[in-house]
Amino acid sequence: MTNLEEALGKIDVLAADASPAAPSNAALDAEINEQFAGAVVRKDLVKAVRGNAVVPSYVLEYLLGQYAASDDEATIQAGIESVRKILANHYVNRNEHMLVKSVIRDKGRHRIIDKVTVTLNEKADVHEAEFENLQIRNVIIDDLTVKRNPKLLVGGVWCICDIEYLHSEEQGGVPWVLGSLKPIQVAGVDVDHYYEARKAFTTDEWIDLLMQSIGLNPDQFNERGKLIALTRLIPFVERNYNMVELGPKGTGKSHTFSEFSPNGILISGGEVTLAKLFVNNASGRIGLVGYWDCIAFDEFAANKRTDQNLVNVMKNYLANKTFSRGTSIFGAEASMVFIGNTTHTVPYMLKHSDLFDELPDAYRDPAWLDRIHHYIPGWEVAPIRSEMFSTGYGFVVDYLAEVLRAKRSEDFADRYKDYFTLDNSISTRDQEGIRKTFSGLMKLIHPSGSATEDEVRTLLEFAIEGRKRVKDSILRIDPTMRDTPIQFRYSDAAGSWREVKTLEEMQYPQLYLREWDAAIDADEAADAPTMTAPPSVPGSVTASSAEGSELPSAPPTEELEEGHRDFVAGQHGVSYENLLLPYLRGASVITITDPYIRAPHQGRNLADLLSLLAVAKDDAEEIDVLLVTSEETKDEFKASQIVMLKSIRDASAAVGIRMNVRFDESIHDRRIETDHGWRIDLGKGLDIWQKPSDNQFDFARGRQEFRRIRQAFSVHYVRV
Template sequence: MQFEMEMDPLDKKLNDVFDGKVVRKDLLHRIKKGTNVPTFVLEFLLARYCASNEPAEIQAGMEAVLATLDENYVRPDEANSAQSRVAVKGKHKFIDKVHVRYVEKDKRHWAALENFSSQKVAIGEKFYRDIDRLLEGGIWAEVVIAHNEVDEDNYAFYVEDLRPIQLSRFDFDAYREGRAKMTRNEWLDVILRSVGLEPGKLDHRTKLHFIARLAPLVEANFNFVELGPRGTGKSYFFSEFSPYSTLISGGQATKATLFYNNARGKIGLVGFWDTVAFDEVGGIKIKDPDTIQIMKDYMANGRFSRGVEIIANASMAFVGNIDQSIDQIVRSSEHDLFLPLPPQFDLAVMDRFACYLPGWEMPKTSSAYLTDRFGLITDYLAEAFHYQLKHNNRYEEVSKRAKLGASVEGRDEKGIKKTLCAFLKILHPDGPPSDEEFFEYVEYAIECRRRVKEQMNKRKPDDEFALIDLSYFDTSGKEIVVYCPETKGVVQTLEPERPSLAPHRGAQPPARQEPGRANIDANAPGKNDGVDTQPSLAEKHFTISYGDVGHTYDTIIGPYLQGAKEIIIEDPYIRAPHQLANFVRFCESAVKAPTVRKINLRSSYDEKTDLATVNERMDELKQSLLEIDVILTVDLDSKIHDREIRTDTGWIIKIGRGLDFYQKPDGWFSIGSNDFSLRRCLETKVDIFRAS
């Protein structure tokens, strides 16, 4: 092998500034071929044995690395011989990925080594107690497996020692000081070389794309999506680059795995990893609708409720393949660039994406783009990202410098600023960038968010996402609108056709509708060929007599919710099972009004109230409403006595009995048991009037 290399200026500077924390990436490429060991594991060994640029020392170090892999790394087809080696020698050290799982039948924990191919290795409690991630996805480690000589035991091997493969100490101040000795462009090239790429073979825009791929590893609760052709290395950074990232490949994504396991009472993957990435996102099977509901809540604010309130920092990254021509998609009236996403990913999920990276602009994975220069040890850079995700918040700095245009709405602003935070953490951990650099990142972040909004606007049959001309103001006060290169000037995407909201009688209804909301029916009462003939709403005062039928929340309350965004309902009796069911029906009526976005319930309880059940069912209802972007808040106060419903449009609806004005049906198989328009009522008075 030829190990001589003439260092370029950046190599020399990097070795001077980060002495002992760099490695020649060509050595990694030589070892990487023919093995499925992650990059950070191989560089862990290279840093141990090849921390030099002297050819003789590198030669000896490479031989040591290869010998270590030969001796300690087990290939899947060598599992049987590896087990035999332990049985003969008594114990042996391996480099392998170790998982720990609790087996209910055995009432104990077992370790499983991926390539050693044993699912029943005994492990002491100290290991999985001190290293949580053993239980959630597993870790790569140097692990000593010993043979159990006790015939009465039902296992042959046990873990004698285990050491995770990652740095034991990290000094962020030294990292910042090292960055401060380099220019922005030098540091950009260092980052790219550290992940194995040669920056001299990439244009500047492509360099920024690769930086964006790293964003979920450095910014907490960052929702990222990249869709593009096969073979561009979309999942590499999440499976190979960082020991703090886990990649879910196919299979089912369940709420127990991802978020919270009620049976074990333990948080899922989002509690143990910095980034949870979904490979081949279009093929992910999500059978339980609760999973999507919780995912929406978590993606929105980094928290969710499963009986208990859970807060976590993990970012979510979704990568997948687009097989169609990008030009054909953007010029199509029927399809959009979210085409590969699974059907469960509705507009509410898409709206939570901060950044859509255009994967079709990424180069195909090829040795031509690999660097043979020095870069930071992968694990060292991963530790820097991990530290900043946990301890470094740049949001306030970004908010002070970035002035965004009027079309930038709430989630747009949050997504843009989080992308900016990620770029500052990656490229400027030592301090603020120049104005020129900062506004370059602003423009890139806006483009990535605009790509999300354009596709939602194309899907939505109304104008909810129509403000796609996202912009910012530069230092001179000039407003600059940002465009996506693939759609600039493409009418089919920028000005999509809208289905008629009020077609003539006999016409076909709109082909698409917002998930969770009813289509507008042109033939409904009060409509005539698109002309609104509904009379203006008036105050009402009437009495529902005992035994009356035909009264529902839709007929009493529904007309007065039109145009309302927020509803406040005060009712002291929302606690018994049938009263909770009544409240669900009220919410069903409320969300038929397309403008409603928030429902606030104030109710009460007494000493007989089962608060745990009430809270559990309210949490379930909250999650269900979040799926259609309606927020429910619940305030339980034992002193509430009034019964009234108020809207932010000024209407007050007072029902003497509150929501509980129905008689109990004669039986659950009698008329009126399910259709409340046929359910007999109790006597109550109804007053509907404008607030003074």
């Protein structure tokens, strides 16, 4: 038996490489190469050269930018080979560190690629370097190199280094000598050329170029999805920008912050301390905020251990860009991003809590939350699939990172005022959040600061929505903040007002309605449509609908009884809706045991059943479904089965069905068990119908009632 975590891990790993990436836009790629020759790279090359080198993408793209920044295929292939040789000869695999040490000893001097961190040895009054993969430390590094590269002191930097070996008989001596050190980063960028080249692209083309630059295929995203993806870049281009993104697993939330830029650092939410983040009172050394443009806290929602002093200092920093050490006050420009996974659907959170439900209690302080400028709705982001990765050309990420860093000193926050005016009821802090998000998006999409009225409107509305999502959740948490009515709206030059709502507010009005919001008419909210159970299909369970045998009708939910139902080959009128759903309504935990969920049509059957459960339940409730099945025995089909199950799991999670998978090769019986007292013994499992005809308009393709039973079987309903 494969336990649950192993099964899901296997599903995720195999699914990531199952499908080929989609082709790129050739015309756009040609324009990109013409305007930014030498500063762009084909994004699928990163995967081609990575091998077993566990390094950020910006390190690989730095090397590709040196050798393969071209659209000439011969040059690209030669460049790929050069980068592969560099990685093979110089990148230090952690499990081969002893071999590399031996090479350095034998040669006397050897060039390596490794992550380097520097500390100050106060007793010896020297700086000492530690090499992460090579696993050597206490290597003397000169003060001038440290002064030129202060990030070595905090978080570490990927570098190309020459290491020498000089044995010493001195007790405690270190034989390793640092011959040279070069951080992996571009020397500089021509921002004026960047502005001029931007003019050659339409707004849509430029957005697609940015999407390809962060490794995503723009064809797989709609306009809103692209804006969400690009919002993750705002902390790199906007000083002191505070952002939260909560959403399901596997949507690439942390990818931008771990792979995109050498100017940002991704740390686990549980690893940060007051001394590491702000200042070490013992040494007086400034922490991460003094050296990085963006600090992202991964798995922030899972961090249940919190230091209240850290929360308090962070609260002051998020609001005022300052922090104190004793009587001294320091300022910094680092933006902060808080990333976490959600375990519930949006309607569930709206009904039972708020959209910050997953955060640790210490961070659900309204005063802390009010410092957040934008909330990215991570639940709108689809799980990452292979076809979502770009094969087109994009900026070498290090080049783009330097451009964005250069623009941090600019401010586009007021550029909307040429066309629009925010409502006066929007507080100063709310306006700051809106303005900073708008400014960041303008710098990314319209770097010269010039945009049309419609383009400005799109970015302004998106910025307002992100801040409104923050504020509405705060109002749920703290009733004392409800006294002053706020209208998140803006007017145009003609004086016409336009209200902005969040997408979840429009989608779930009956759950989003706040009793204190006088702007919402109670009667209108009461009439809002709600999702209900589907109506029964006329004639689907009557004797006249069966061929060869009478099909007993399932009793209403309140009159469910134990018993069995028999079916014969060729019979139709049978669906999960009348066969299974009445006995599954109201269950919150369901276990489906069926050894044969392998082929695509069997996966389709499972998905149909789960979709019925999703429609029948209340929007705000969730159902846990455990599928116990057996793994495909033929290797050529195994990956397809696992990818299929992952896809079903992802689709189910989006509608409040939390499906887990467990592989068990010993099972034989087919059954469904619920936590509210029913067991359904399925003679043939879920796969009961004949294959529909090749006619694409065959009704049996869309409705189970029109399918014919493949062979005779019985279903037993047992109360347990």
